[in-house]
Amino acid sequence: MITERPLHLKKKYDVVVAGGGPAGMAAALGARDAGAESILMVDREPMAGGILWQCIHNGFGLHHFKEELTGPEYAQRYLEQVIEHDIDILTDTYIYDIDRDRNVQLMSGERGIHVLESRSVVLAMGARERTRGAIRIAGSRPAGVLTAGLAQKFVNMAGVLPGRRVVILGSGDIGLIMARRLVLEGVEVLGVFEIMPHVNGLGRNVVQCLHDFDIPLHLSTTVTEIHGRDRVEKVTVAPVDENLVPDLSKSWDIPCDTLMLSIGLIPENELSRRINLRLDPVTTGPVVDSTMETSVDGVFACGNVVHIHDLVDFVSQESELAGRGAGAYLTGHRPPADNIRLVPGDNVAYCVPHTISSDREHTVYLRVRRTEGKCTIKFGDAYAKKLLYVFPAEMVTVTLRPKFLQEFHGDSLRVDVVAR
Amino acid sequence: MTAPVYDVAILGGGIVGCAIARELTRYRLRLVLLEKECEVGFGTSKSNSGIIHAGHHSGPDTLKGPLEWAGNRKWDVLHEELDFGFERIGELMVAWDAEQVEILEKYKKRGEDRGVPGLEIWDRDRVRREEPSLSRDIIAALHAPTAGVVNPYEVCFSLIDSARHNGLEIRVETTVTGVAAVEGGLRVDTDRGAVAARYVVNAAGLFADRIAAAAGAGDFRIRPRKGEEYLLDKRLRGLVRRIIFPCPTATSKGVLVIPTFDGTIMVGPTANPIDDKGDLSTSSEGSDEVFDQVRRTVPGISPRDCIAEFAGLRAVADGEDFIIGPSAVKGFINVAGIQSPGLTAAPAIADMVRDILADEGLALSANDDFVPEVPKRVIVSHLDTAAQVALAARDSRYGHICCRCELVTEGEVVDAIHAGAGTLDGIKFRTRAGMGRCQGGFCTWRCMELLSREMGIPIEQVTKRGGGSWLVCRREDLEEGSAA
Numbered sequence A: 001m002i003t004e005r006p007l008h009l010k011k012k013y014d015v016v017v018a019g020g021g022p023a024g025m026a027a028a029l030g031a032r033d034a035g036a037e038s039i040l041m042v043d044r045e046p047m048a049g050g051i052l053w054q055c056i057h058n059g060f061g062l063h064h065f066k067e068e069l070t071g072p073e074y075a076q077r078y079l080e081q082v083i084e085h086d087i088d089i090l091t092d093t094y095i096y097d098i099d100r101d102r103n104v105q106l107m108s109g110e111r112g113i114h115v116l117e118s119r120s121v122v123l124a125m126g127a128r129e130r131t132r133g134a135i136r137i138a139g140s141r142p143a144g145v146l147t148a149g150l151a152q153k154f155v156n157m158a159g160v161l162p163g164r165r166v167v168i169l170g171s172g173d174i175g176l177i178m179a180r181r182l183v184l185e186g187v188e189v190l191g192v193f194e195i196m197p198h199v200n201g202l203g204r205n206v207v208q209c210l211h212d213f214d215i216p217l218h219l220s221t222t223v224t225e226i227h228g229r230d231r232v233e234k235v236t237v238a239p240v241d242e243n244l245v246p247d248l249s250k251s252w253d254i255p256c257d258t259l260m261l262s263i264g265l266i267p268e269n270e271l272s273r274r275i276n277l278r279l280d281p282v283t284t285g286p287v288v289d290s291t292m293e294t295s296v297d298g299v300f301a302c303g304n305v306v307h308i309h310d311l312v313d314f315v316s317q318e319s320e321l322a323g324r325g326a327g328a329y330l331t332g333h334r335p336p337a338d339n340i341r342l343v344p345g346d347n348v349a350y351c352v353p354h355t356i357s358s359d360r361e362h363t364v365y366l367r368v369r370r371t372e373g374k375c376t377i378k379f380g381d382a383y384a385k386k387l388l389y390v391f392p393a394e395m396v397t398v399t400l401r402p403k404f405l406q407e408f409h410g411d412s413l414r415v416d417v418v419a420r
Numbered sequence B: 001m002t003a004p005v006y007d008v009a010i011l012g013g014g015i016v017g018c019a020i021a022r023e024l025t026r027y028r029l030r031l032v033l034l035e036k037e038c039e040v041g042f043g044t045s046k047s048n049s050g051i052i053h054a055g056h057h058s059g060p061d062t063l064k065g066p067l068e069w070a071g072n073r074k075w076d077v078l079h080e081e082l083d084f085g086f087e088r089i090g091e092l093m094v095a096w097d098a099e100q101v102e103i104l105e106k107y108k109k110r111g112e113d114r115g116v117p118g119l120e121i122w123d124r125d126r127v128r129r130e131e132p133s134l135s136r137d138i139i140a141a142l143h144a145p146t147a148g149v150v151n152p153y154e155v156c157f158s159l160i161d162s163a164r165h166n167g168l169e170i171r172v173e174t175t176v177t178g179v180a181a182v183e184g185g186l187r188v189d190t191d192r193g194a195v196a197a198r199y200v201v202n203a204a205g206l207f208a209d210r211i212a213a214a215a216g217a218g219d220f221r222i223r224p225r226k227g228e229e230y231l232l233d234k235r236l237r238g239l240v241r242r243i244i245f246p247c248p249t250a251t252s253k254g255v256l257v258i259p260t261f262d263g264t265i266m267v268g269p270t271a272n273p274i275d276d277k278g279d280l281s282t283s284s285e286g287s288d289e290v291f292d293q294v295r296r297t298v299p300g301i302s303p304r305d306c307i308a309e310f311a312g313l314r315a316v317a318d319g320e321d322f323i324i325g326p327s328a329v330k331g332f333i334n335v336a337g338i339q340s341p342g343l344t345a346a347p348a349i350a351d352m353v354r355d356i357l358a359d360e361g362l363a364l365s366a367n368d369d370f371v372p373e374v375p376k377r378v379i380v381s382h383l384d385t386a387a388q389v390a391l392a393a394r395d396s397r398y399g400h401i402c403c404r405c406e407l408v409t410e411g412e413v414v415d416a417i418h419a420g421a422g423t424l425d426g427i428k429f430r431t432r433a434g435m436g437r438c439q440g441g442f443c444t445w446r447c448m449e450l451l452s453r454e455m456g457i458p459i460e461q462v463t464k465r466g467g468g469s470w471l472v473c474r475r476e477d478l479e480e481g482s483a484a
């Protein structure tokens, strides 16, 4: 398995891609295809591929490669292309600063600290997991409280187990996948507790990871307290009312040694803040136009940095676009600038990209705020599409064709999801 | 039994024990410090607000009052000699009505009587200009420029490093179980054998009452009073520039807004009496109380910005004051009931204890080899780019990132391990690795690997903070009942 090729680090690059996960790899390839000559992809882990290496389950690539792959297989396919396309890869290296003139500061154990110039930058740093502090679970602070992603790293990358008797809080996809993974390792998984009345991960994961392994799922229930001095000894759980307030009179204790959290991801935007990009308060990622360019010239962003995706296939798609944008920025063959702003309306939390152009086709990603049965998604009066159901955990993807926008002469389009 | 090996045994390595130990290394003495946790400072001293109080908070008829101000004045020299962050950022005590303004006047007068400089009452306009995030309902504030902030755990580590360099012997994970008079001194029993010393200083924080009682050296009681604190995301850095105190009521100092030395905003603490001295849990009531109250002072603060929380226990003696002095048992000195402002006062308490020991007959002759300074730690994130480049070129470990949120390198983690950090929390409080936004999601495994490598232990023996705080196990261990 090749994961890298020898590298003579240049002082100046056409494109530096920050992050070598699925987003970074697709962006690097997109930039190459659009004419960028020297491209450097940087990742802080010892190997490019990002979180995919620890996702040893299948379910990747159905949309993109039209076949079902495991995470590492998906990573490997991309990485081979990246290497074939002569893209420089620098791993175990951390980008800790980028300024508005796109000077990139790198830290690496092997090569020390470097400052490079880059004509354009693609931000593809991914996301981090929400932790205990973000939801302020009461109780003590023992060892044995960890995020699902860290547990996944322990089990799949390091070959050690996070504990013996595990309670899972939150029904995000990584948590569901890890529930099954831990059972397969012989760990007792005592249940998945979700404060919302619905699961936060994909439906197929509920079936394949919980039902098939008899792992109890408790909806509208949350962990209210952690007990134990040195190591977790038990957790208290309680059902919640419609305002998500726990009813402690109905609480019960579960003896366990581990509490695993799968309570969501947050875009990783340390670098975006350093460059002073304009951020969307809902996604917490950068505001982007239809080429995935941010508010700063020549700086592009894609993948979980921009908004949290459920499927890697869409990350690849969006990121290739960002890479192409960076390439076009260099060659000057840029498409016409955007002329329409998308404004989230009824039951729409956000739309990405934030602006589009009436002359070409766009894929618009959005999330709703509430679950809804049969409904219609409307882009002003320009376009409407019927949906069978929507719910916050599943991203909605809509393709907007130029023919719908030709009749539209305003400068902003309100996007609503309304019941039928 | 032969003559005691040590001149002084210090029981407890909190800020008070550490400050006393370091002060005593200025003299030619054989010293030992015994601490039950895996690191010094891991009692109350790492879990507090980190404020060096301005000097006007504690009442005049207490021991606390003069010690607060005497302590405050010693921090600049300590900061120069040792290696911890300290800045006199000043504090504002704010008032919402005329009655409270009178209270501010009282505090001002109290401070001035004591000699605290720079106290000034600011009107509404001045408050708004200096701290625009404060509530519009605030009508006046008492400014005290002498208040400062420190990272309290860093102070403990640094004091103990200094003391160790100057000859202190330290034993961690050693719990004192009793003290008895023996020929020529006192015998201190621990779960790891006995230690004999001519003098014993009881600085065991919450447990000082038990040790005193076991020695027959006091019948005071120490009751824990819990304080919960909440740390906010770095996004809010700069929201306030000074420590903000609400005007105190008869029962409470209130909930403060503290720009910690690292720039993270912290809100708290609560103050609730509890029974269990091991109960460091936080509660939803505590969090509601903190965020409800703090919104009166700084309306822009929301629980949504919380990234971490913790609780600390104040060691409260019956009369609410410090108990410092010799006891009925010859050679046994109590330093107990050191609640707030114990951190502030610690350097002055150390001087006081030194004088008490001298009065009790301990001969103090200067240690000519005493070096007040400690070698400064390397902190990569504090260097400019050129210095970072040069350092990483010299030793590549300082270019290898370990904690990305706080920008901590492998080199710094290895330094911490060699300075005595043997656990994940030890590394965290020495280097900040794991304190940032992702709360260890990225660096936990890296730090575990470094602990395993540097200490030559298998990964499953790495702990969060010693004892039974194991982090991972192996498949083979699943059958067994207990942890690795």
Ligand SMILES: Cc1cc2nc3c(=O)[nH]c(=O)nc-3n(C[C@H](O)[C@H](O)[C@H](O)COP(=O)(O)OP(=O)(O)OC[C@H]3O[C@@H](n4cnc5c(N)ncnc54)[C@H](O)[C@@H]3O)c2cc1C
Pocket: B011, B012, B013, B014, B015, B016, B017, B034, B035, B036, B037, B040, B041, B042, B043, B044, B045, B046, B047, B048, B049, B050, B051, B052, B053, B174, B175, B176, B177, B203, B204, B205, B206, B207, B208, B211, B225, B226, B227, B228, B229, B269, B311, B312, B313, B314, B338, B339, B340, B341, B342, B343, B344, B345
């Ligand atoms: C929430 C909170 C906020 C505070 N804020 C401030 C502030 O802003 N400014 C300020 O000046 N003060 C503050 N304080 C007070 C300050 O933290 C304390 O006064 C100070 O830490 C006390 O130090 P200590 O060394 O006496 O106690 P500790 O730090 O508790 O040290 C006692 C040590 O003795 C050890 N020990 C106990 N029993 C044994 C035994 N049997 N054998 C061996 N070792 C033993 C313990 O493990 C511990 O390490 C605050 C306190 C709290 C709780």
